[in-house]
Amino acid sequence: MLIAGKTAFVTGAASGLGAETARLLAAAGARVAVLDRDAVKGQAIAQELGGQYVSVDVSDATSAEAAVSAALAAFGAPAVLVNCAGIGTAGRIVGREGPMELTAFQKVINVNLVGTFNMLRLCAHAMSTAEPDANGQRGVIISTASVAAYEGQVGQAAYAASKGGIVALTLPAARELARFGIRVLAIAPGLFLTPLLAELPPEVQDGLASTIPNPPRLGQPVEFAQLVKAMIENDYLNGEVIRLDGALRMQAK
Template sequence: MQVKEGTFLITGAASGLGAATAERLAAAGAKVVLCDLNDSVTSHAAKLGERAKACMADITSSEQMQQAFDTAVAFGGQSGLSGVIHCAGVVSVAKLVDREGNPADLEAYAKTIHINLVGTFNVMRLAAAAMAKNTPTQSGERGVIINTASIAAFDGQVGQCAYSASKAGVVGMSLPAARELSRHAIRVMAIAPGVFETPMMSEIPDEAAQALAAAVPFPKRLGKAAEFAQLAEQIIVNPMLNGEVIRLDGGIRMQ
């Protein structure tokens, strides 16, 4: 799968990991469709020029995401949609029992699962249906799906039951999806980022962010969105990367 002249849909593309991925792929000669609920995605796409389009859509909506994929397929022309990099999601923190002895909010838990896990499944199924119609490339591929998990899927901390469960579900879908979609020549991969400099990270106190950075063995800092984008590009171009989850975390293991 080549990046140049390919067409890729990126969710969560208004900022952070998604925005960096859209920028890198566009710079490498790809067409990119930036998808997000935040209306700033429009201005971000405009900065990337005519090789980029913006699409506002909710990843949990069948109708809105179908429109996003229809836009991407049309943008790709005869080549259709080459791949999807799914970065959209939410972080949630809540203990099962709070300091006053009250149980966690069940609706909040269900919302996290709905966005991070059901939303991922929604994106995957629509992406697969679109790319299965492609004419295979010279290497025999029809497309690639790259999901975003998290090291919390493996090293969940206190208060991360909802978030860890949602991302563990993304990990769990990777291999069965890759096996199923192999008959369509579509690869499925997932990236599990560690602690990264993203808008989500800005929500925690500076002292906590510094402690997380210090816990990374090497390099002893937070990850950069551009490094996630670099790995996404490498997954696209390497056909042997399939059915796997790659930790991108500098060797950190959360306590």
């Protein structure tokens, strides 16, 4: 699918992987809706790209429905949805103070997994009403999983479960939406230099980078965005989760 002239909705687009994805898609000629909870950063990215900022809590049905409606009013049906909104947390199932609070587990699942499905269902419906291109394609949906879906570490039960759900969602969603000409994919990033990791001391960053076989460094958000672009442009890529991790395989701790 050609990107130029298309509309792309990017969640979590105010920073990190989402912001770089929004930038690269805009540079490729897309009209970009910047969806995020952070109004200050989101509006700044939208202004930079000549796009439109839309406030959204992806885990909330009413908020997501309103956000998609606003983005549709501004740009029309999307040809691309990139789900980058998510949260990370750490906590042992049984810690020093007892069992993990159920609400902590539920929050991560609601934002990362339910939020991904929430935007997928709404944008897939909007895509299904658009005219297909010359190849019978109407849209591409790309979600953000994690290598933690495969090698979740101690303390990552909630995060790994949420990202594992995204992995499991990808193929059945691709099969179901095939009749509309909508492809569904996911990326499972390894250790990337997001704003959260950038705040860590240099020696900690170096320690994390040393665990990555090749190249022995943290991933750059633009590398995530480049894979998004390639996935959009390759019509035969569908129902797949691609690891982007420098051959990293995380240990238990």
